[in-house]
Amino acid sequence: MNLIFRYIGIRVINLWLFLGRIFIFLSEVIFHIFTPPFRFKNLLRQIKFFGNKSMIVVIFTGAFSGMVLALQGFYALNKFGAEALLGPVVALSLIRELGPVLCALMVTGRAGSAITAEIGIMRITEQIDALTVMAVNPIKYVIVPNILAGIVTFPLLTAIFDVVGIYGGYLVSVHALGLSEGTYFAQMELYVDMEDIRIGLYKSLSFGLLVTWICTYMGYNAGYGARGVSRATTNAVVLSSVVILLWDYMLGAFLL
Amino acid sequence: MIEIKELYKSFGKQDVLKGVNLTINEGEVTAIIGRSGGGKSVLLKHIVGLLKPDRGSIFIKGQDITELKGSKLDEIRAEIGVVFQGGALFDSMTVYENVAFPLREKTKLDKNIINEKVLIALADVGLKGMEYKYPAELSGGMRKRVALARALIGKPKIILFDEPTTGLDPILVRSIHKLIRDTQKQYGFTGLIISHEIPEIFEISDRVAMLHEGKIVEVGTPEEIQKSENIIVKNFIMGIENGGKNEERKS
Numbered sequence: 001m002n003l004i005f006r007y008i009g010i011r012v013i014n015l016w017l018f019l020g021r022i023f024i025f026l027s028e029v030i031f032h033i034f035t036p037p038f039r040f041k042n043l044l045r046q047i048k049f050f051g052n053k054s055m056i057v058v059i060f061t062g063a064f065s066g067m068v069l070a071l072q073g074f075y076a077l078n079k080f081g082a083e084a085l086l087g088p089v090v091a092l093s094l095i096r097e098l099g100p101v102l103c104a105l106m107v108t109g110r111a112g113s114a115i116t117a118e119i120g121i122m123r124i125t126e127q128i129d130a131l132t133v134m135a136v137n138p139i140k141y142v143i144v145p146n147i148l149a150g151i152v153t154f155p156l157l158t159a160i161f162d163v164v165g166i167y168g169g170y171l172v173s174v175h176a177l178g179l180s181e182g183t184y185f186a187q188m189e190l191y192v193d194m195e196d197i198r199i200g201l202y203k204s205l206s207f208g209l210l211v212t213w214i215c216t217y218m219g220y221n222a223g224y225g226a227r228g229v230s231r232a233t234t235n236a237v238v239l240s241s242v243v244i245l246l247w248d249y250m251l252g253a254f255l256l
Numbered sequence: 257m258i259e260i261k262e263l264y265k266s267f268g269k270q271d272v273l274k275g276v277n278l279t280i281n282e283g284e285v286t287a288i289i290g291r292s293g294g295g296k297s298v299l300l301k302h303i304v305g306l307l308k309p310d311r312g313s314i315f316i317k318g319q320d321i322t323e324l325k326g327s328k329l330d331e332i333r334a335e336i337g338v339v340f341q342g343g344a345l346f347d348s349m350t351v352y353e354n355v356a357f358p359l360r361e362k363t364k365l366d367k368n369i370i371n372e373k374v375l376i377a378l379a380d381v382g383l384k385g386m387e388y389k390y391p392a393e394l395s396g397g398m399r400k401r402v403a404l405a406r407a408l409i410g411k412p413k414i415i416l417f418d419e420p421t422t423g424l425d426p427i428l429v430r431s432i433h434k435l436i437r438d439t440q441k442q443y444g445f446t447g448l449i450i451s452h453e454i455p456e457i458f459e460i461s462d463r464v465a466m467l468h469e470g471k472i473v474e475v476g477t478p479e480e481i482q483k484s485e486n487i488i489v490k491n492f493i494m495g496i497e498n499g500g501k502n503e504e505r506k507s
Contacts, residue, residue, distance in 0.1 A: 126344035133304045133338045135330035136361050 025139075025217050029147055032140040039145060046149035051156060054110045058157045059164050061106050065098055066090060066165030070172040074179075086177075087184040088191035090169035091162075095192065095200045099162040100154075101248050104207035107157060108240045112215040115146050116236040119219030120229035128220070143220065147212040154208030155201055162200065203251060207244055214240045257282040257414065257446050258303065263312035265298060272298050273309070274470030285440055285447035287461035289454065289492065295470050296450040297341070300416050303448070304336055305329050316414070334362065337407030337415040337445070341422060343399040345391040345406070351378070352387035355405045362410070377405040380442070381435060397428040404435065408443060417449040421456075429453055433460045454493055458482060466492065 073089040119142060122128050131138040166188075173179040218236035222228045258280040265273040272295040280286045288296050301307040303314060305321055313320045321332055345354050355374045359365055365373075378384060381401040391399055400420055407415050420436065421429040433453075437460045440447055451457045458464065458478035465475040466489050474481065474489050484490060 121347075125342055125347075126340045127346055129301075129306055130338070130340060130344035130346075132306060133333055133336065134358050134361065135333045 021221070022213075022217050025220070026213055028139050029143055029213070029216075032137065032144050033148065035140075037140075039141065042141065042145035043148050046145045047152055049114075050107065050111045050149045050153040054107045054153075054157060055160070057106050057110050058103055058161050061102055062099075062161035062164035063168040065102055065161075066094060066168030066170075067172045069093055069098070069165070070169035070177070074173060074177050083177075083179060084183050084187055085191075086169075086173050086179055087186075087188035090173075091166055091188045091192050092196060094162050094165040094169075095196050097248075097252075099158045099165065100200050100203035100207055101244060103158045103161040103204065104154060104211060104244045105241055107154065108211050108215070108237055108244070112211050112240055113233050113237050115212070116215045116219040116222075116233045117229055119143075119146075119216060120222030120232045123220060123222045124224060124228060138220075143216045146216050147209065150208040150212030151205060152208070154211070155204040158200060158204035199251075203248065206247065206251070210243055210247060211240045214243060257316070258448070259315040260299075260303075261313050261315070263299070263302060263314065264310045265295075265302065265307065266310060272470055273302075276312070276467070276470070276472055278465055278472050278475065280446060280448055281463070282446050283444060284462040285436070285449060285460060286463045286465060287449045287451055287457045288465050288467050289452055289457065290467035291492070292452070294467050296467055297418055299467065300338075300418050300448070300450055303416060304333060304338055334410065335413045337410065337412035339400070339403045339407050339415065339417045339420050341418045343391070343403040345399060345402055347391050350388050350390055351383065351394070351402050354391070354402060355409055358406065358410045373409060374405075377409045378402075380408065380439060381405045397424055397432065400424070400432055401435065404439065408439060411443065412445060414446045414448070417447065417451075419450055419452075421451065421453050429456055433457075436460060454495075455482070468492070 069090045070086060073086050073093075074083060077083050077086055077089065119128075122142065128138045128142070131141055170181075170184055173184055174181050215236045218232040218239070219229075222232035258278075260276055260278045260280075263273050263276040264271075276295075276299060278286075278288075288299065290296055298307065302309055302322070303316075305324070309322055313322050315321075316332055316336075319332065321329065324332065345351075346357065349357065352374060355377055356370050359370045359373065363370075375384075375387075378387065381404050383398065383401050383405065386394070386398065386402075391402065394402065404420070417436065421432050424432065433456055436447065436449070439445075449457065449461065458481070461478060463475060464478050464481045466473050466481065466486075468488050474484055474486050476484070481489060482493065484493075
């Protein structure tokens with residue numbers, strides 16, 4: 001019995017310590033976002049890294065998500081003769097839900113893991129210490145550009161994901177399932193509101209912050225050696241993915 | 257120049273530094289020798305403020321740096337160069353960018369002046385023509401030279417070397433040591449070298465301190481240390497573990 005309490009106690013304390021550290025880390029990041037010197041060059045480089053390099057993967061997953069949605073949506077709608085609503089079904093699912101979430105999951109795998117590994121290697125090879133002793137703040141130099149780049153690129157990538165997905169859905173419904181072109185887009189126009197797009201935007205903005213925050217934190221606090229970096233990368237990807245889904249539900253249920 | 261007083265540091269239950277007292281004189285090269293895991297690197301990290309001690313103080317130019325934070329600490333750091341164990345070169349930058357980094361980040365010097373200084377620093381460490389290579393393309397010895405050039409570029413008053421020759425062959429060890437000695441004469445910095453290159457380290461240091469189990473057990477000139485009657489120092493120099501007792505136990 002004693003052992004069980006001890007085990008739970010250790011877990012709870014460690015969780016609190018972790019939460020404390022990760023929020024202190026975020027507060028430092030926020031402080032450094034708003035104090036000069038601003039490093040636009042690093043920011044642009046990271047935007048390119050996140051945005052440009054994730055583009056192909058986002059386009060690919062976007063297209064297939066839209067196509068699958070159209071295919072399955074048609075099957076379901078066909079049962080009660082509401083095929084005409086296929087356009088709004090595809091668009092609303094993509095814009096409100098699947099776009100932000102799938103895009104965030106893909107970018108986590110593509111770029112989030114890479115920044116964790118990169119920062120982790122900088123940590124274990126003492127490059128972070130080297131920055132500190134040269135009086136260059138590593139949070140400002142390494143972490144801030146990544147987090148800002150995440151906030152900038154996630155909504156843009158999500159927008160691309162949505163557009164490509166809707167077009168993918170269009171291809172399937174019009175050219176494979178025989179829906180009329182006009183119905184697909186006209187119904188979409190009728191049912192998709194600005195509110196839906198705004199929700200998608202808020203989601204992707206918050207995912208951008210969450211993913212880069214978790215991934216940079218894990219890399220920055222990587223343990224020793226190759227194993228430390230690999231563990232940090234795994235933890236970063238797993239935790240980011242879980243938090244994305246959790247936060248998505250919370251946002252949907254309580255906030256938006 | 258640097259005065260370390262009663263420095264204590266522990267990580268969890270492990271006491272690493274147990275009251276270190278050491279004075280490092282201006283313009284001299286002081287070597288700290290001792291077993292691996294004896295707290296040498298930890299001591300060095302305290303001197304640049306990467307770690308905070310549990311107790312004790314470190315005075316650099318009369319200021320206790322363990323009390324300093326933020327920009328005040330950065331002011332002191334600007335006068336200290338560090339050559340890390342693995343070099344700690346930024347692997348996404350070329351050799352040139354690595355050496356230019358402290359000047360580009362911390363000064364408002366003109367591009368041409370920075371260029372001139374970088375080329376001189378690289379020539380001083382014998383790396384002319386290597387400007388556009390990446391750290392991954394260099395050998396271990398070359399990387400240490402780049403690290404030294406990067407430490408020298410800001411003309412710091414103090415340079416700390418964390419095992420500058422670990423992992424190099426005996427010929428390279430000598431050549432790095434000679435480089436440290438030559439640049440020290442040329443630039444006139446105060447040097448602190450952490451090393452276990454016995455006996456080579458005696459040739460380049462003015463004073464040697466032995467760190468053992470978290471304490472400085474002996475300080476003196478290289479000659480004094482080599483003739484020391486202290487059993488710990490004697491055994492360390494001769495390469496005998498615990499006065500040979502461990503070996504006996506094993507057999």
